Amino acid sequence: MTFRHALQRLLAQEDLNFLLTNRLPRQTLTRFMGWFSKIEQPLVRSASIAIWKFFGDLDLRDAKKQTFTSMHDCFTRELQDGARVVDQATDVLSSPVDAIVGESGPIEGTKVFQAKGFPYTLQDLIGPDEDVAPWRNGSYVTLRLTSGMYHRFHAPYDCTVEKLRYFSGDTWNVNPVALKRVEKLFCKNERAFLSTRLRGGPVDGQRIALVPVAAILVASIRLHFLDVLLHLKYHGPKALACNAPLSKGQEMGWFQHGSTVIVLAPHGFHLCEGLAPGARVRMGQALLQWRG
Template sequence: MTLKKQIHNLLANEDLNFLLTNRLPRRWLTQFMGRFSKIENPLVRSASIGIWKFFSDLDLSEAKKQHFKSMHDCFTRELKDGARTIDTDANVMSSPVDGIIGACGPIAGTQVFQAKGFPYTLEDLLGTEEDLSAWRNGTFVTLRLTSSMYHRFHAPYNCTVDKVRYFSGDTWNVNPIALKRVEKLFCKNERAFISTRLNGTGSINGQRVALVPVAAILVASIRLHFLDVLLHMGYKGAKTMACNASFGKGQEMGWFQHGSTVIVLAPAGFALCEGLEQGTHVRMGQALLRWSH
């Protein structure tokens, strides 16, 4: 058995994995990694990316460039033009990211799930002062990004962003092992609430859809193109920011400085596209939710 396989088998032990990724000083490690990943020394860059490749299935063949200044530059890489196909069906909302579908399905009132037996509410996630009526009894999808995936997120439909709210928080790991052990984990971690209104025709026009990027250990920074601030643990500015930024379907909205999870909240009338279920790998632009109202 190779060393790589032995290490992977060791980390597959749930108790050990949880200990190593959650019981260490999470905030300190996250801040350290944020600084370390931006070091542009060629030796540090090459060693960092080499170790990253060893522990993951990192594939850079679709990257727009092949030479990176730092590990951070590699992590936030752009894709080659045409690397993703955007579903153009007017009744379809496409996936905003490359990811793995986690918990998903109907929202029971305002209750959703992070894992089987671990519910949380939209009030926990977005705050009690937020108008949640648009998503009551709607549909939710949790999309998890692994470390090796493409980490930029895109508009799932032609839309206008009218508000962003930032929630400072912890940096628990968001892998399935932690989601089965830490109650209301997404509601504890650093996250942003991006409120959008769809620009379509007929009854789909004006529907409210929310994107909630959630940060995690080593990955606590979110960059949005339409805000001139970096949302991270040290951010001390306004928590709620009014916006008026329009995006076309598939247009890039921002990126994780490292990566984590995006929760999609859709109103009643949207349902997960046929063939998709928990554990399915999706690519940015792929059909995710269908409007059938």
């Protein structure tokens, strides 16, 4: 066993992993990493990316460029044209991100799960002021992004973003270790609720919600249709009306660093065959199918 694999196995031990990623000053570390990752000094940039590659799963083969000004520039990289194929079936929602499928399935009234035995409600997630009726007894999918993945997210269907609500919060790690230990973790972290209305096909008029959730070292969310950076120190309006039409597969925004996207769909949508917790999906791949 190589030193790298031995070290990765050590860090994967649940107690140590939880201690290192959650019992440290999370918000201070997150703000520090936000500053550090943008340093453009060549030695700092090169060393940071090299360490990232050593510990993580960073793969830059499909990146639009191969030379970066900083670690942040690498993290928020764009893809080469044609690197992802977007499923254009009119009864399919495509994955908004490259990710690992986490918990998913039917929404039990308004109850969903972050891990076995750890439920939370839609009201906990998107706030008591939001109408949860469109997703009652619907379906949900949790999509977890690892540090080395592509971190931009895209429209799952032709749609119009009608509303955004921002929640400033904590920065717990969102890996499986923490999800099995911290109740209602997604509902505690910084996140944004994006309410969209689908256009065209058999799902015309249906409401889909995307909830990007930030985490330790990875807070801050950027959206193309809003000239606002959502981050831990943001003190602007929490609810913003929008009228942002998007085409299926069109880029919506990106994590300044990255984390998780929760997809909420109304009754009638079901997870596509072959997808289960632990499966990897790529942006544009069929994720949820309308069966009426």
